[in-house]
Amino acid sequence: GAVVSQHPSWVICKSGTSVKIECRSLDFQATTMFWYRQFPKQSLMLMATSNEGSKATYEQGVEKDKFLINHASLTLSTLTVTSAHPEDSSFYICSASLPSGLETQYFGPGTRLLVL
Amino acid sequence: AQSVTQLGSHVSVSEGALVLLRCNYSSSVPPYLFWYVQYPNQGLQLLLKYTSAATLVKGINGFEAEFKKSETSFHLTKPSAHMSDAAEYFCAVSGGVDFGNEKLTFGTGTRLTIIP
Numbered sequence: 001g002a003v004v005s006q007h008p009s010w011v012i013c014k015s016g017t018s019v020k021i022e023c024r025s026l027d028f029q030a031t032t033m034f035w036y037r038q039f040p041k042q043s044l045m046l047m048a049t050s051n052e053g054s055k056a057t058y059e060q061g062v063e064k065d066k067f068l069i070n071h072a073s074l075t076l077s078t079l080t081v082t083s084a085h086p087e088d089s090s091f092y093i094c095s096a097s098l099p100s101g102l103e104t105q106y107f108g109p110g111t112r113l114l115v116l
Numbered sequence: 117a118q119s120v121t122q123l124g125s126h127v128s129v130s131e132g133a134l135v136l137l138r139c140n141y142s143s144s145v146p147p148y149l150f151w152y153v154q155y156p157n158q159g160l161q162l163l164l165k166y167t168s169a170a171t172l173v174k175g176i177n178g179f180e181a182e183f184k185k186s187e188t189s190f191h192l193t194k195p196s197a198h199m200s201d202a203a204e205y206f207c208a209v210s211g212g213v214d215f216g217n218e219k220l221t222f223g224t225g226t227r228l229t230i231i232p
Contacts, residue, residue, distance in 0.1 A: 032218070043206065043222045093159050097218060105220060107152070107159040
């Protein structure tokens with residue numbers, strides 16, 4: 001149980017385009033999802049916390065207009081990187097927490113984004 | 117405020133030897149502590165967690181960790197290393213839902229190498 005998927009697993013795009021990444025909880029309803037960014041050989045940095053039906057809460061320094069997060073249902077959250085630039089290239093990982101156990105986050109497999 | 121310090125960015129042990137990965141935390145509230153493992157190009161998998169119950173926590177793959185409040189530590193151990201244990205390990209802390217802070221703060225990670 002508590003499986004989280006991400007799609008796509010990797011994406012290459014041209015600078016200036018937008019990229020959407022999906023995060024799905026496959027076998028549970030996730031009222032809260034989290035989006036992280038991980039640079040090579042570094043730790044995970046929380047970008048935003050997403051609650052179903054409400055606006056995401058962004059961490060300090062994260063541009064909300066650049067990284068659009070939508071949590072339209074209890075099983076799906078999306079992260080859209082708008083007008084992507086090479087410096088946005090990174091590994092993006094989402095996680096979801098069970099409604100009855102918010103202290104534990106279950107992570108997706110990650111999406112590797114390369115902006116040319 | 118919470119923080120995590122993982123001592124040793126790289127640890128190498130021989131196959132069959134004891135694995136010890138160190139984690140010290142700082143938290144203004146009783147912490148919830150986690151160890152996650154990340155294999156190359158994958159998301160994070162929960163190894164074990166401490167959420168104020170037993171101080172010695174057993175996880176998957178033979179790993180365990182002991183919460184020591186006096187030392188503010190949550191070191192990860194495994195009696196006998198296996199080649200498949202080679203991965204990146206992250207310690208993380210949260211304030212827990214009871215304190216309205218389920219956000220995870222990660223350490224910088226420890227890369228574990230197993231020597232045949």
